[in-house]
Amino acid sequence: MDYSKLISKVFEYDRVTKRIVTRRNNRYVLPAWLMFDTSDVPTGVFTVAAAGAATRPVGWKQPFTSLNGLDAGFGQPLEVKYLLLSDSSVGLSGANYEVSLFEMGMTRRFMNRACHVRTIFGDAKYPGRLKESFMFWSQHQVQAQFNAITGGARNLRAYLAGAQYYPWVPQPKESRDKVVEYLGKWKKRQESVWPFWLTTEVPVTLAAGQEASFQMLVGQDAHFLASSVTAVSDGNFEWDLLEVKTGQQLSSGRITFNNSLGDARLPYVLPVPYLVPAGFRLRLTVKSLSGLATNRIFFTIQGRRINGPLVDVPRILCNTDVGEPQ
């Protein structure tokens, strides 16, 4: 880390008083945690109904603030980097429900099917990290549908955490201009790229020693760039993953839950991202190694969806070789 930059971000030299002073107005970005929409869940504690009973949807809503219209139309967006959850009864480790996330404004799904909550959310110590940040624009809303897998009703708190931008902070102007430019880049990028979780099309439940294959469909509308793999299960299992169209295998043999997977807190981070083009599908083959009569396996691949054509790089590299928004 370049500490000199960090220091100059917080302090500056005042030429008039010849002293180093705190840049009090330089508060265009601050750490933030967003709880459930307080108009819907005033206490922030949401109750998930018992298994088998219907749970109503719940959501997060990003507020809007501005000052003299200086926000350039952005309000106060939140760059979501972490997903945090706490079950008031059993903490995170015992949380046993599925969740599906949906963005209302862009009518955009974040997953092909509901995923186990522990394959997505983490806690403060090991947060569930988004490989692709989600810029939560002011007045937008993300809806969550929790469904208990087993057990009775549960109380939970879930937070979206990251950096909140205040592009309307008047001073210093050059910083505000940079923030506005940065948010503009994100606005463009998010039209084509967003975080995504890919799971099996149907729930995986195996008997002791049973082996079965399950499809994971990427869909026709966008590509999928996988970054990490997570799983939660009742017992140990072995697995392999095949990309059906090209027959590409991601391992030379069967690997197990213990030597290859983690949950959202400590996922198995792929050494290089794996690009699955639109229309392709993955086939997950799993075999239960547990003696349990029923071994439920929740297998999730985290990554991002990318809406854009596959291109031959050398032809366009000269004018498109730029990094992600910094």
Added chain:
Amino acid sequence: MQDTILSRPDGTVVGVNQRARDFMPFMITPNAPNTNIVIPAGLGVGEFTMMVSGDGPASVCGLAAERDHGCKVLLKQQEGRNIRPLMNGACHIDTIFGTGQTPYPMPQPLFIDELRRLTVTLTDLGTTPNNVRLNALSARATSSEADPTLAKARRRQDFRQFLEIPYWYTFDNGFIDMTGLTVFEQVITIAPDHHFMLSQLSKISTAEFFIDIIDIAKGESLIYAPQGTHYGVSSKLLFGDGNYPYCFLEPRLFQVNQKILLRMSNQAVGVNTVFLTLGGVAVADRLWR
């Protein structure tokens, strides 16, 4: 690798780099049917081969394992008829293999292709049969034809591999059993064909011990204290394990044939069994001269 997502300076995404398909994550297990290796109690088995097909080379960057109980593992790299050891002796599996959640980070990526394979020999340390499943986490280039620069990259990696490979050192005598509250000295001798860049420390022990690591040639300790003194530090403060090895901010160089003295003071009343592994990079000596 180039950027996968191609965008204009204003953030507009114009496409996805199809060359991203030339690289993929890959997990290497022992060749079938030895995905699950069963070691008879107290015995050794091997050698098992871990290799990739000719579809493309792989770069191993992490190690993970599932086992019933402790065992020793000896890794070698086989290039045709040449067999190059990756350690001076068998190390405890829990000092160089992590789990899927926290795999052991390789001190240096290991280049593997259809001509260079990893071989494994396992020795059980328990009294019951031991089921062991190994997983070498790697990044793989799928085809050298798809991207002409891959062939160059491969040659470069070959050359780099010739220069540097991951290497592990344990005691010259394997593990040690330290009896109660006594001081033991062990020596690790660097091989005559390479220098060793030490960068990771991991251990498995029955109980705590204090350790001082001394470079015999220079008489210097790795542990500095005020006024040039040095003394043993708790093993809990200096060593991690296969899941979280202690990683140096800067590696420490030991030259060919150099000896490292490990002075250990047992802090337990009973017998303390210690498996200790120094991870790093073997740097070919001949290119230096």
